[in-house]
Amino acid sequence: MNEEKIIQVENLTKKFGDFTAVKGITFDVYKGEIFGFLGANGAGKTTAMKMLIGISNPTSGKANVAGFDVLSQSEMVKKSIGYMSQKFSMYDDLTIKENITFFGGIYGLSRKQIKQKITQLVEELELQEVINNLVGSLPLGWKQKLSFSVALLHEPKIVFLDEPTGGVDPITRRQFWEMIYTQAYKGTTIFVTTHYMDEAEYCDRVSIMVDGAIEALDSPKKLKEQFQVDSMNDVFLKLARNIE
Amino acid sequence: MKTILFIIQKEFKQIFRDKSMLQLIFILPILQLLILSNAATFDVKNIAITFVDNNQSRESRELISAFDASTYFNVTESYFSENKAIEEMQKGKTDIIVNIPVNFNRNLQKDKKGSISVNINAIDAATAGVENVYVTQIVSAYNKNIQIQSKYISENKEVEQNIMVIPSFWYNNTLNYKTFMVPGILVLLVTMLTLFLSSMNIVREKELGTLEQINVTPIKKYQFIIGKLFPFWVLGLVILTVGLIISKVVFNVPMLGNILLVYGFTSIYLLLILGFGLFISNHTETQQQAMFIAWFFMVIFILMSGLFTPIESMPKWAQNITLLNPIRYFVEFIRMVLLKGSGFVEVLNNLLIVFGFAVVVNGLAVWSYKKTN
Amino acid sequence: MKRFIGFVKKEFYHIFRDKRSLFILFGMPIAQILLFGFAITNEINNVEIAIFDQSNDVETQKIINKIKSSPYFNVENQINKESDIEKEFKKGKIKAVLIFERDFSKNLQTKNVAVVQAITDATEPNVANTIANYTSAIIQNYQSQKKQPKTNLVKVEVQSRMFYNPELKSVFNFVPGVMTVILMLVSAMMTSISITREKEIGTMEILLVSPIKPFQVIIGKVFPYIFLSIINAIIILLLGFFVFKMPINGSLLLLSFESILFIISALSLGILISTISDSQQTAMMLSLMGLMLPVIILSGFIFPINSMPLPMQIISNIIPAKWFIIIVKAIMLKGVGIQYIWKETLILIGMTTLFITISIKKYKIRLE
DSSP states (O other): OOOOEEEEEEEEEEEETTEEEEEEEEEEEETTOEEEEEEOTTSSHHHHHHHHTTSSOOSEEEEEETTEETTTOHHHHHHHEEEEOSSOOSOTTSBHHHHHHHHHHHTTOOHHHHHHHHHHHHHHHTOTTTTTSBGGGSOHHHHHHHHHHHHTTTOOSEEEEESTTTTOOHHHHHHHHHHHHHHHHTTOEEEEEEOOHHHHTTSSEEEEEETTEEEEEEOHHHHHHHHTOSSHHHHHHHHHHHHO | OHHHHHHHHHHHHHHHHOHHHHHHHHHHHHHHHHHHHHHOOOOOOOEEEEEEESSOSHHHHHHHHHHHHSSSEEEOOOBSOHHHHHHHHHHTSOSEEEEEOTTHHHHHHHTSEEEEEEEEEOSSHHHHHHHHHHHHHHHHHHHHHHHHHSGGGGGOOSOOOEEEEEEEEESOTTOOHHHHHHHHHHHHHHHHHHHHHHHHHHHHHHHHTHHHHHHTSOOOHHHHHHHHHHHHHHHHHHHHHHHHHHHHHTTOOOOOSOHHHHHHHHHHHHHHHHHHHHHHHHTOSSHHHHHHHHHHHHHHHHHTSSSSSOSTTSOHHHHHHHTTOHHHHHHHHHHIIIIIOOOHHHHHHHHHHHHHHHHHHHHHHHHHOOSOO | OHHHHHHHHHHHHHHHHOHHHHHHHHHHHHHHHHHHHHHOOOOOOOEEEEEEESSOOHHHHHHHHHHHTSTTEEEEEEOOSTHHHHHHHHHTSOOEEEEEOTTHHHHHHHTSEEEEEEEEETTSHHHHHHHHHHHHHHHHHHHHHHSOOOTTOOEEEEEEEEESOTTOOTHHHHHHHHHHHHHHHHHHHHHHHHHHHHHHTTHHHHHHHSSSOHHHHHHHHHHHHHHHHHHHHHHHHHHHHHTSOOOOOSOHHHHHHHHHHHHHHHHHHHHHHHHHOSSHHHHHIIIIITTHHHHHHHSSSSSOGGGSOHHHHHHHTTOHHHHHHHHHHIIIIIOOOHHHHHHHHHHHHHHHHHHHHHHHHHHHHHHO
């Protein structure tokens, strides 16, 4: 594995009034790895991620993403990353083609590049039939695959995925993870939050957040050894119990 | 620039996709301009008037028929008891009760002086004032008439000195209210449409979650804002054009001034309104909130614009508030240019004020739009 | 029922948690009623006029002084040539110019007639007409003061009495009007948008598959707004009474009943709008863009309905606000009871029933 650090986080903290959502977390993500960001709902995953993608300013601490500081160079960060939010966020009242054109356009792709991308995506995702359908009419699984592809349009160095497989069936989830693998193989760093513990097994390394702090960080294999259990689910349960 | 084009393209697509919305955007303003312009008149007419004729003489009947002959009044049934007539007023069936006393004709002949009492429903004070003037006018015409008829005229040969007031009404000599109201209502409609749509626009993306997706892209604030507002700017000018055509063709509103000046002014004015809408959008979390705030300001802008009630009659502090009202400047402007043919120099003041507001409001709007929080 | 109460509670929480909306809902109507109550009047005074005195003699000076002392006019400046009139009008500040003819006094003495021309900028017909009337009134007054009273003239005198509003306060007309505009728009707009919002973000479906019945969902959503609107109505009436000294001559109970009736009819109009719109934007177009000007112009709030052309008078009948304004004025100022306004009340009840019936029909079609 490549040892080049593409995300460096140091003591990153976010406070909302009296409430500290993220308590000084520190970790690194290496280039090309699939980094799992685990935690229960409300553990601070999404808040931490929003600081890394430059739409939320840290209260204190530092983070460097793709070589840029998230506080002072957030617009540069945005050029180097893709993001897929937990809430589906494409325009329901536009067609697939129009959505791709729009997002390609605001990432600065030329009309020609956009055309190429559309042809490529139609082929990869077998969109021939639906390319001119409104996005609102698609099933959720399709929408999520599409969101992922749109997040990759400008060929970012890192992709942030916030609960990408929430609410879809196991088969679609599998297909989705195949897409993630393909992309990681091409050298894109994947930063993914999830609360499905079986998905954690697919990651190169995972961190587990509890109450705003990172309580464990290693490869799934090592974590299972460390906690002397058989599955990531048990790791998580044990960890949660220890904290209490 | 290229990025802006992508946003504009997307916004237009969204507007044109929602057919029912598109219909409303055009039908509502056109329909309202056509209908409401006819209703907005202060020309007091068809006043329901009731007589209580306790005298029942030739003189009293002549007086009543003088009212009947006037175009202002509709004489409704006459009653013998004042109470009965007042009851009619309470029911809202009549607005004026004229009471002619029992000795009316006798007093007139003996004392050369008769008197009638006139009770006016004064809930609407301004209308009541006008009604009072009309009653007085008809009675004084009646007075002149009976003097000519009466024998006293012979004793009164000396010619009076008389100062004549000759009114002349410029720009609108028939005192046509439509000429006055149509351009004003058009201004209101253009303003409402663009303010409501723009104030709902960005907060809508906030609510649907797409704004977050936009915020993680490297797009520049100004690109996003220009791209979002441009379609509404075009829409405003299109509605203005349709409205001007209706004004000319249907209402025959004179257009003495330079139409290009109207477009130039509107272009800047729309920037002000759209910037304001954007500002509202930035400071609200839901479309409902945005709508309510836009509504609040719109009602104030409309009622304090000088379109329906004169600004000069307001107390000084309220007149000062109207100085911040964009509609005020637009209404003044469009009347000056269309009806009086004022030119660039005469409207420069309004133009500069609106331009200044536009700069300030858009500055605030861009500043308050935050990609990060 | 328990479930329903729980649901209503949830709706209340929604509204009351959002402090900003709450502030807006109560603060803005108060601000509006105060602003409009003090500021708006359709009386015409302080009109800026200019004078073109071609004769400049004792007589004209006397008349000009009289005009200057009137509250209706502010004499802005003197004009020295006829061509300046157009210039002044185009600038827009001066609304009228009074021209005294050459040799004014001399003409009056020798020919017994002298002429004042009142040239008005009639782009505002109401103002122009009123200026013309005021000017002749002032000059007539001047003449009659100058003349010896002639006892031998036959004359009918008019003794006017202003009913219901002896001091001719504009605010008596505007408080009912502003109250109506606020209640109408707030109720219709807030309900239509809050129901379509649930549709748009998809929570409506969740509510509909829950064991709560559809009409309970709607009533639950509307209920808090009935409550809020009633409080708004009370605040407005209190301000009218204490700040603007607006009398409540009729029964307070009847006034409350009619206000609640009107609020419910506005809310049911809001429900109707929400059944025919799919997005909040459409609901907004219908309830705000569609209702605002018609309610202001066709309700009798500003423009007297009797003076409108007949087709407009007929159209005004479909505006619920028109009937409520008649009712409020009748109860508060005329002090009448239900026997005088039962017709208007029935019309409001009829409209409400109609709105609700259509909503239920539309709703059923949607569910099938």
